[in-house]
Amino acid sequence: MFTIKESTTKTVDVGGTPFTYREAGTAEGVPLVLLHHVTAMLDDWDPAVVDGLAAERRLILVNLRGVGGSGGTTPDSFEAMADDAVAFLKALGLGPVDLLGYSLGGIVAQVIAQEHPALVRRIILAATTPAGAPGPAATGAVLQAAIQKATSEGKHPKHYLFFEQSATGQAAADAFLARLDERTQDRDTPVSNETIGAQLTALTTWEKDTSPTGLASVEQPVLVVNGDNDTMWPTSGTIQLAQLLPNAKLAIYPDSGHGGIFQYHELFVQQALAFLRD
Amino acid sequence: MFTIKESTTKTVDVGGTPFTYREAGTAEGVPLVLLHHVTAMLDDWDPAVVDGLAAERRLILVNLRGVGGSGGTTPDSFEAMADDAVAFLKALGLGPVDLLGYSLGGIVAQVIAQEHPALVRRIILAATTPAGAPGPAATGAVLQAAIQKATSEGKHPKHYLFFEQSATGQAAADAFLARLDERTQDRDTPVSNETIGAQLTALTTWEKDTSPTGLASVEQPVLVVNGDNDTMWPTSGTIQLAQLLPNAKLAIYPDSGHGGIFQYHELFVQQALAFLRD
Numbered sequence: 001m002f003t004i005k006e007s008t009t010k011t012v013d014v015g016g017t018p019f020t021y022r023e024a025g026t027a028e029g030v031p032l033v034l035l036h037h038v039t040a041m042l043d044d045w046d047p048a049v050v051d052g053l054a055a056e057r058r059l060i061l062v063n064l065r066g067v068g069g070s071g072g073t074t075p076d077s078f079e080a081m082a083d084d085a086v087a088f089l090k091a092l093g094l095g096p097v098d099l100l101g102y103s104l105g106g107i108v109a110q111v112i113a114q115e116h117p118a119l120v121r122r123i124i125l126a127a128t129t130p131a132g133a134p135g136p137a138a139t140g141a142v143l144q145a146a147i148q149k150a151t152s153e154g155k156h157p158k159h160y161l162f163f164e165q166s167a168t169g170q171a172a173a174d175a176f177l178a179r180l181d182e183r184t185q186d187r188d189t190p191v192s193n194e195t196i197g198a199q200l201t202a203l204t205t206w207e208k209d210t211s212p213t214g215l216a217s218v219e220q221p222v223l224v225v226n227g228d229n230d231t232m233w234p235t236s237g238t239i240q241l242a243q244l245l246p247n248a249k250l251a252i253y254p255d256s257g258h259g260g261i262f263q264y265h266e267l268f269v270q271q272a273l274a275f276l277r278d
Numbered sequence: 279m280f281t282i283k284e285s286t287t288k289t290v291d292v293g294g295t296p297f298t299y300r301e302a303g304t305a306e307g308v309p310l311v312l313l314h315h316v317t318a319m320l321d322d323w324d325p326a327v328v329d330g331l332a333a334e335r336r337l338i339l340v341n342l343r344g345v346g347g348s349g350g351t352t353p354d355s356f357e358a359m360a361d362d363a364v365a366f367l368k369a370l371g372l373g374p375v376d377l378l379g380y381s382l383g384g385i386v387a388q389v390i391a392q393e394h395p396a397l398v399r400r401i402i403l404a405a406t407t408p409a410g411a412p413g414p415a416a417t418g419a420v421l422q423a424a425i426q427k428a429t430s431e432g433k434h435p436k437h438y439l440f441f442e443q444s445a446t447g448q449a450a451a452d453a454f455l456a457r458l459d460e461r462t463q464d465r466d467t468p469v470s471n472e473t474i475g476a477q478l479t480a481l482t483t484w485e486k487d488t489s490p491t492g493l494a495s496v497e498q499p500v501l502v503v504n505g506d507n508d509t510m511w512p513t514s515g516t517i518q519l520a521q522l523l524p525n526a527k528l529a530i531y532p533d534s535g536h537g538g539i540f541q542y543h544e545l546f547v548q549q550a551l552a553f554l555r556d
Contacts (some may be wrong), residue, residue: 228520228528235528239517242506250506250513252530254549267545271532 025054035105041068049137052269082111130208135233162259227260300348303332313383319346330547351472354479360389410489440537505538
């Protein structure tokens with residue numbers, strides 16, 4: 001096994017566009033593909049979560065089209081993002097795979113599971129929400145408010161977006177952000193405003209979507225996880241997601257928000273590995 | 279601190295009726311009072327949970343009226359059970375207290391919180407459900423089916439009632455049942471069929487109750503906990519309970535049922551102590 005900190009950033013050609021990715025973990029077994037959140041690139045994955053999972057799995061972290069060091073222009077629909085993710089998997093000759101989709105990445109994973117079921121073995125959906133549930137359309141406004149607050153208070157926006165405002169929550173935020181800074185070399189490129197704009201358009205469409213019932217066709221086992229007080233996309237959506245999926249397990253962590261899997265990284269890693277191992 | 283295994287069964291006079299109880303844990307601090315499930319008496323509390331909590335708290339486990347070694351006849355309403363619990367606390371000169379209500383005990387705790395708010399500081403509600411949610415009225419039928427199955431398969435009914443039927447769930451059941459057998463002396467008296475009948479009547483009334491909105495008046499912090507696949511009283515009721523309480527935290531454990539707090543006793547103890555400590 002090698003850790004994510006030691007992993008160099010690689011590039012694969014996906015239909016003429018270079019997609020960047022990193023690998024960690026064991027060399028064998030069904031790969032676990034990590035799909036990132038809105039505004040995120042490879043450096044935004046918590047090393048505690050990645051290395052915890054890498055103890056047992058082969059991990060692949062990818063920047064979708066137009067994200068971080070990947071080329072091309074980020075599309076403004078989840079169907080297109082899912083097609084890009086599938087094209088990336090095919091370019092690497094992978095499949096079937098396990099998916100871990102966090103937030104926006106969890107929506108991409110939901111679409112992949114519905115459109116390309118043969119490619120997917122098991123799915124972990126963290127801090128995400130089904131089509132039609134409230135939250136995603138307000139993401140732009142919530143990001144803006146967090147950035148303003150962060151600037152005026154000398155903090156990182158994720159202090160507000162991912163964690164509770166309690167002492168415990170803010171200590172977890174500090175620890176999480178320190179872990180993100182552990183990697184000092186071969187850092188990824190921040191996403192552009194154009195990319196964020198396309199992602200926000202896709203999110204607005206997702207909230208207006210009135211057909212979450214496609215989830216009933218997802219036969220794969222799914223582990224659905226979130227904090228109990230997600231202020232970005234309400235935890236009620238996470239719970240609805242678990243109820244819409246025919247074969248879902250649910251884990252909810254108290255005293256935590258959108259970043260619950262980072263705050264409780266040891267517990268999440270333990271539950272995720274047990275779920276993937278079954 | 280002393281453990282529950284070392285604790286002798288004590289008796290206190292509650293308005294002319296002897297109530298039996300046991301104590302564990304530290305001598306100081308706000309007491310945590312444990313309220314039992316349907317059919318249960320003092321020996322039904324998992325020593326792993328009790329001793330885990332006793333590491334930081336003063337614990338009091340009580341048999342309500344007509345239960346186990348307590349005298350009197352079990353009433354067939356939760357209002358009367360709550361009044362009995364309050365009279366017991368007063369007889370011991372206790373209050374305000376923290377409550378841990380499991381299953382039926384969680385309903386008693388909900389009623390105490392609504393009727394006697396000044397007596398309660400914090401509340402943990404495990405594997406329980408608000409008035410009007412489905413599950414409680416079918417408890418008698420579910421118990422009967424589990425007892426029949428247990429008899430024919432040489433198992434304990436709790437193998438079916440509290441745990442998943444997976445290998446992991448059944449191993450957790452075996453471990454839980456072994457822990458209940460650790461106490462060899464000063465065992466409690468099994469409950470009578472008359473007591474179970476009264477409890478089942480109260481449960482049927484609870485499910486018919488159309489006014490769970492009284493929970494909106496509960497200002498205390500509440501930790502609501504359950505397994506993600508409770509087949510006795512569906513987990514959706516637990517989630518509804520957390521949504522109805524204005525100041526609730528929620529914890530849901532994957533791969534587990536009504537006995538989730540026993541299956542994940544270490545995690546539950548950790549979360550419960552953090553919640554009570556705050």
